[in-house]
Amino acid sequence: MVTSASSMVLASFPSPPQGVWFVGPIPIRAYALFIIVGIIVAIVWGERRFVARGGERGFITDVAVWAVPFGLVGGRLYHLATDWQKYFGPNGNPLGALAVWNGGLGIWGAIALGGVGALIACRRRGVPLTAVADAVAPGIVVAQAIGRLGNYFNQELYGRVTDVPWALEIFNRVDPSTGMIDPINGVAQGGPLFTVHPTFLYELLWDLAVAGLVVWADRRFRLGHGRAFALYVAGYTAGRFWIELMRDDEATHIFGVRVNVYVAGAVFLGAVIYLVVTRNRGPREDLAAVFAAKATQEQESGPAPEASPAPATDPESDTASEAEAAAGDEAGTGSEPADTTDTTAKSAAADETASAERSS
Secondary structure, eight states: OOOHHHHHHHHSEEOOSOSEEEETTEEEEHHHHHHHHHHHHHHHHHHHHHHHTTOOTTHHHHHHHHHHHHHHHHHHHHHHHHSTHHHHSTTOOGGGGGOGGGOOOOHHHHHHHHHHHHHHHHHHHTOOHHHHHHHHHHHHHHHHHHHHHHHHHHTOSOBOBOOOTTOEEEEEEEOTTTOOBOTTTOEEEEEEEEEEOOHHHHHHHHHHHHHHHHHHHHHHHOOOTTHHHHHHHHHHHHHHHHHHHHBOSSOOEETTEEHHHHHHHHHHHHHHHHHHHTTTSOSOOOHHHHHHHHHHHHHHTOOOOOOOOOOOOOHHHHHHHHHHHHHHHHHHHHHHHHHHHHHHHHHHHHHHHHHHHHHO
């Protein structure tokens, strides 16, 4: 007869034995790989949706050049702000604040500062940010789902202890070279310590459902002016709210409640208010018209016409013209004394005549 404890272990599923592999001295981190895959999926899918809405191919990639670095910095800054005691507390390691490869990217900061980067890119090209946000919304939430697999390999962001059939097994990870406990870089040793709610999996499945909801609603209602993005935000935060309440890993609390619960609730209300306020904004943006107008404007204000080249001249004719001019100058110079002499002679004759008349 199988005991209940054995049944619990058999019904659960294990965490990966490790999240980092080494190729020589180079670490290959599962967390980083899944983040990169998620970013690629968001860009590729967002590009296709943007083009289908009348946008220019390659524009989303151009926006990502700004949005992705801003988003990574924002995600890290949010993590440091909400978990500062890990790095700057009494027993913290300040240099650990730079160790992004060990995990620690807050989605709230990533979306907020990533949006700033996207805004800069859109304004440089004269394209509405809301149209870009609507195009990339389902891709972003799928990228978040993929990123949760990185948390699975890092054996983090799990829920409270449970014996449900789908419970996640948590192992003790040890650095083989030192024998020290290392949850991120170590390798699992022995049997499972306990089983917990796989909240990473709950959020992964929720995110995929939100992506499906956004795609369906966008096709059904032709959402525009940022409404598809707001629907994604509302859907994601609604799930994050109850999933965050199930988590039992280390986190900052305010009045006994995890800080991300407050953030999820506040952002959810903001997204719902935006959906209500913009419900009568009319049809979605006409991206084809936007890019056509830009093309026309660029043609009208194109580069200034080049100056016409000076006509070619015949060296021989130039020489002849110069000779003629010189001859004319010499002739003119020679005639001036003759004219002066004649005038003087005539004046003297007139004076003599006048004197003769007076004497007579």
